[in-house]
Amino acid sequence: xxxxxxxxxxxxxxxxxxxxxxxxxxxxxxxxxxxxxxxxxxxxxxxxxxxxxxxxxxxxxxxxxxxxxxxxxxxxxxxxxxxxxxxxxxxxxxxxxxxxxxxxxxxxxxxxxxxxxxxxxxxxxxxxxxxxxxxxxxxxxxxxxxxxxxxxxxxxxxxxxxxxxxxxxxxxxxxxxxxxxxxxxxxxxx
Numbered sequence: 001x002x003x004x005x006x007x008x009x010x011x012x013x014x015x016x017x018x019x020x021x022x023x024x025x026x027x028x029x030x031x032x033x034x035x036x037x038x039x040x041x042x043x044x045x046x047x048x049x050x051x052x053x054x055x056x057x058x059x060x061x062x063x064x065x066x067x068x069x070x071x072x073x074x075x076x077x078x079x080x081x082x083x084x085x086x087x088x089x090x091x092x093x094x095x096x097x098x099x100x101x102x103x104x105x106x107x108x109x110x111x112x113x114x115x116x117x118x119x120x121x122x123x124x125x126x127x128x129x130x131x132x133x134x135x136x137x138x139x140x141x142x143x144x145x146x147x148x149x150x151x152x153x154x155x156x157x158x159x160x161x162x163x164x165x166x167x168x169x170x171x172x173x174x175x176x177x178x179x180x181x182x183x184x185x186x187x188x189x190x
Contacts, residue, residue, distance in 0.1 A: 012031060116186045125182055128174055129174045133168065
């Protein structure tokens with residue numbers, strides 16, 4: 001492993017972690033084989049080999065299947081289960097209504113714990129409701145500031161207060177839509 005690049009070392013570390021639960025002999029054999037393939041290569045060549053090898057989790061699941069080893073630890077199985085994904089999506093959907101703010105935050109935390117969703121989907125679930133509220137408030141502040149001339153506000157433009165309340169009312173609907181979207185993705189992938 002001393003002759004591998006930083007990219008190769010990171011890949012081997014991820015593979016080592018993914019091989020948890022695989023017998024020691026099989027684990028050592030896989031790690032030695034991959035390290036041998038990566039030894040002496042530059043970053044570009046290492047990237048090509050890693051792309052050919054594939055995701056460490058896939059390699060580990062194949063090794064578990066071939067050796068008859070047990071699957072991932074019970075905690076990881078629970079976090080990746082369908083009921084956990086349904087719970088997370090439901091909390092994103094209605095958690096903020098049942099327990100304002102805290103319920104939604106709990107749902108987002110569960111979404112980040114599960115590997116059921118891709119990172120981009122997690123970021124969308126986290127930022128969409130907040131961005132809608134903040135965006136409406138910012139538009140209100142900009143419109144209010146641009147409409148003032150000699151301390152007289154344009155009565156046709158909504159005030160920041162009005163847009164802030166619109167955002168506060170709209171945010172649960174956006175969170176609900178995001179929760180439904182997460183639920184559909186999770187159930188489709190199960």
